[in-house]
Every structure is written in C-alpha cells, then in structure tokens.
Amino acid sequence: MKSLLSTIFLAIFWLGTHQIAQSQKYLTRNGYVHFKSNAEVDDDVEAVNRSVACALDIQTGEIVFNVLIKNFTFRKALMQEHFNENYMESDKYPRATYKGRIVNLPSIDVSKNGKHKIKLEGTLTIRDIPKNRTDEAELEIKDGTFIITSAFGVACADHNIKIPKLVADKIAEVIDVDFRVELKETSSK
Numbered sequence: 001m002k003s004l005l006s007t008i009f010l011a012i013f014w015l016g017t018h019q020i021a022q023s024q025k026y027l028t029r030n031g032y033v034h035f036k037s038n039a040e041v042d043d044d045v046e047a048v049n050r051s052v053a054c055a056l057d058i059q060t061g062e063i064v065f066n067v068l069i070k071n072f073t074f075r076k077a078l079m080q081e082h083f084n085e086n087y088m089e090s091d092k093y094p095r096a097t098y099k100g101r102i103v104n105l106p107s108i109d110v111s112k113n114g115k116h117k118i119k120l121e122g123t124l125t126i127r128d129i130p131k132n133r134t135d136e137a138e139l140e141i142k143d144g145t146f147i148i149t150s151a152f153g154v155a156c157a158d159h160n161i162k163i164p165k166l167v168a169d170k171i172a173e174v175i176d177v178d179f180r181v182e183l184k185e186t187s188s189k
Helices: 002-022 077-087
Strands: 025-037 045-057 062-068 095-102 114-126 129-142 145-155 174-186
Touching: 045 077, 045 145, 045 174, 095 129, 114 145
Parallel strands: none
Antiparallel strands: 025 045, 025 174, 045 062, 062 095, 095 114, 114 129, 129 145, 145 174
C-alpha cells in the first residue's frame, strides 16, 4: 500500500512540476496606464501611472493587472490630492485589479512576430467593486516580447465613484482609459 501511495504521490508531483515547467509566463512591473476625463470645461482631469504590474500565462491566456492608485501622477498636485482622498479613497482602496483572459489567444501563433486583435474577458475591480467586462485590444509579438495595448471607457457609477454636483461639469461620467504593457518571459521554475 505504501508503495502504491508513493507511486501516486510521485506521479502527481511529476505532473505538477512538468506543468509548471511547461507554463510560459510573461511579466512586467512598469506597465503604463493613462486616464483622461474629457470635461465640458477646459481643464481636463488627466493622470498617468508608469508602475503597473501585469502577468500573462500564454498557455491559458490568463492575464492579471495590478494598479496602485497612489502611483497616478497629475499635472496639478491639488488634482492628485482630490483624486486620492475624495474620489478613489486610495488609503481605503489602494489598488485596482483586472483578472481575466485573452479569449482568442489559442488561435494566435505566439512563436511568430506580428500584430493581432485580441479579446479580453474578465473582471475590473476598482474600490473593491468588481465589474465584468469584455474589451478589444491589440497584441504585438516582437522578438519574444508581448506588447498589449487597449483603450476603453470606465463608468464612474460602475465603481461607486461619486462626482459632486459642484464639479460635475469638470469630470466626465465615463473616463477614457488606455494602457500599454510590454511583457517579457519569466522563469516559472
């Protein structure tokens, strides 16, 4: 009986490590996210975050983004302060995340350079409020690097971001977001 259990354990261990070794994960810690609120008045609210973490498993198509809210920088310090304290409450909700997958990745030859339209399906969580999304993006494979770009809208109401009536003409109800990540292969051993 001990021999049978040992054999089963070894088989499970081998299969698990073999699967991990075969998995191809790509990663970055310096992705780029930009957002802009095209306001009715002439002072658009706009910010950039250049330290976005993203991981992609090209075997499964699973993709994860982690965005620290306080890492967004604005042209004006006062805008940044209001963004963190009043709208995003970044001390209470320090990060936004996206967990999903690239639906059509299995149909792409990832061993060849080229550009491909991709479909992302997943959950965007901002202020601990998850919202299922389907978005279009572009995947460029360039000498072993995976470059993913996209632009989409995020409705403030979807994540309970309240816009006071006093500044409603300065902040759009739907925020324009774009991102760019360059993912490089990482060892999964």
